Amino acid sequence: MGTEYLKIKEAKEAKKIIDNLFNELYKIKCEEILLENSYYRITYDNIKSSIAIPPFNKSLKDGFAVKAKDTFGASDDNPKTFKIIDTVEAGSFSEKTLKNGEAIEISTGAPVPKGSDAIAMVEYSEKVQDGPESEVAIYKSVSPSQDIAKKGSDIEKNKPLISAKTKLSPVKIGVLSAQGLNKVKVYKKLEISVISTGNELLTQEDTINYGKIYDINTNTIKNSVISCGCEAKVQGIIKDNYNKLRNKIETSLKTSDIVITSGGTSAGVGDVLKDVIEDIGEVIIHGISIKPGKPTLIGKVNGKLVIGLPGNPVGAIIVFNVFIAPNLRKLVGLNPAAKNKKIRVKLSKRIHSSKGRVQYLLIEIKDNKAYPILKDSGAINALSYAEGYIKVPKSVELIDADEIVEAYLF
Structure with missing residues (x-):
């Protein structure tokens, strides 16, 4: 031995x-892994959007798709009446094209029908007749594009989405999920x-x-x-x-x-x-x-x-x-220097070091000062409240109280 x-x-x-x-x-x-297993992994490449979000003009409210100009002047005393020609829910779409004086009943998240440029909220509307010849009365005028999320208004196609060396948080994984990605390349x-x-x-x-x-x-x-x-x-x-x-x-x-x-x-x-x-x-x-x-x-x-x-x-x-x-x-794609954040603080008390060897002293930070934890290197309790350490060069034997030192935080 x-x-x-x-x-x-x-x-x-x-x-x-x-x-x-x-x-x-x-x-x-690098390796390619399932997106569902990518939590806190680090992206290897820049990722661009492959589809626009939303991928179509989307209704933001429950109500009626209409031509905005047809609602001008609508009020409680003077409602505008529209013929309902179709109904569209989220996940489906209408094949009909809206004409003047017509409306299509629509749910939040559904694609806006052709010919429509605004959504009249259900709160300001009232069906006045049901059945094949159903109609709706609208009591408040709407402006063009009202309550419509335009195609690509959230994310445009082929635009930067997530940079390389990004830690995949739940939110970022959600963004990639919206793109239909099943796999992602990571470190x-x-x-x-x-x-x-x-x-x-x-x-x-x-x-x-x-x-x-x-x-x-x-x-x-x-x-x-x-x-x-x-x-x-x-x-x-x-x-x-x-x-x-x-x-x-x-x-x-x-x-x-x-x-x-x-x-x-x-x-x-x-x-x-x-x-x-x-x-x-x-x-x-x-x-x-x-x-x-x-x-x-x-x-x-x-x-x-x-x-x-x-x-x-x-x-x-x-x-x-x-x-x-x-x-x-x-x-693994992380910032090499980020593990130990470096700050400059005053030393709380004078310390003596062993000349000839670089010394690392555990410290606790209180009131913007570094308090040395002066215990032997096998002292377990020192780890429980140590917040970082300071480095004392081998040529230095003494550092006075209130001197500025660089502290490396865990």
């Missing part, structure tokens, strides 16, 4: 290496296996025993992966056992694009990930000069990445957000 870090890198160098590995090993891909998701390692870990279904802790990283990393637009495949907890870990990684790589583990990355006698990756592939990075997050391992196996995050939850989430998330987001 290894007893020291083999390939420790400065933060800037490590980020460049990791970015280059993603560019080398992974290409942006293909990366499939990422998530493994937690450690003899001390228990699932949430287990009973807690002395010396044991519940696994935090599986759910934290799984949902971080999902937030980057990728598919997370939980592979469970693996003990610190060389053969079991090797078997699980090799099996996971057959069905996944990337494997992310947590724990087992340090230089201690019980940490076996380095040995596994050395035997089945290549260790590219073993250790990054940051705090927290130093025990990070980046390996390559059969043209795929194996990413070993630190076992402590704070270090794991910092490394994921800083070094891994931007690359995942880019590959």
Whole structure:
């Protein structure tokens, strides 16, 4: 077993290496999926309208289709009377052409008949005779185009509809449904296996025993992966056992694009990930000069990445957000920089940093100030109210209270 870090890198160098590995090993891909399964997927191409919406002149009200000029002067005291020559409901249409003095009874959403240019609302109309010679009295004049939605007034044919790299919300899916689309081309998701390692870990279904802790990283990393637009495949907890870990990684790589583990990355006698990756592939990075997050391992196996995050939850989430998330987001069509919104705020109190290593400090934002959460990197409670982090360069040992810092929000 290894007893020291083999390939420790400065933060800037490590980020460049990791970015280059993603560019080398992974290409942006697309796939065509059913529209009904497209919720929150990212569009790959610009989408144009294939039909006009509405696809015909449509009545906006229940009433009577008429020629507007025939209603001029209509009032309660002087109604205009029209011969009803047909009835049309939504989903059907009339083949008749309206002439002067004629009306066609119409429902909301139905196509406006030929010869008509306005709708007289049912509220201002009254049938005065039923049967074959039915008539309607209209008590209020209407203007041309009144209560008619013109063909293409909502969406014109062959016009831009939805841009590429758009997240498909329920409303946007509704717009595509109105176009009669059954399938849509989207960015293909990366499939990422998530493994937690450690003899001390228990699932949430287990009973807690002395010396044991519940696994935090599986759910934290799984949902971080999902937030980057990728598919997370939980592979469970693996003990610190060389053969079991090797078997699980090799099996996971057959069905996944990337494997992310947590724990087992340090230089201690019980940490076996380095040995596994050395035997089945290549260790590219073993250790990054940051705090927290130093025990990070980046390996390559059969043209795929194996990413070993630190076992402590704070270090794991910092490394994921800083070094891994931007690359995942880019590959699935999301803005690489959007995951962590950057703001400038005052620091609430003086902080001291470890010179020689880039330090990431969790923070809480209150009253437009950044309050450092000064707990060790394994402190679980820090995650519950952390809203982001600040980055302290390795050359900086002290930042005074009220200094302006850049905060990266989760």
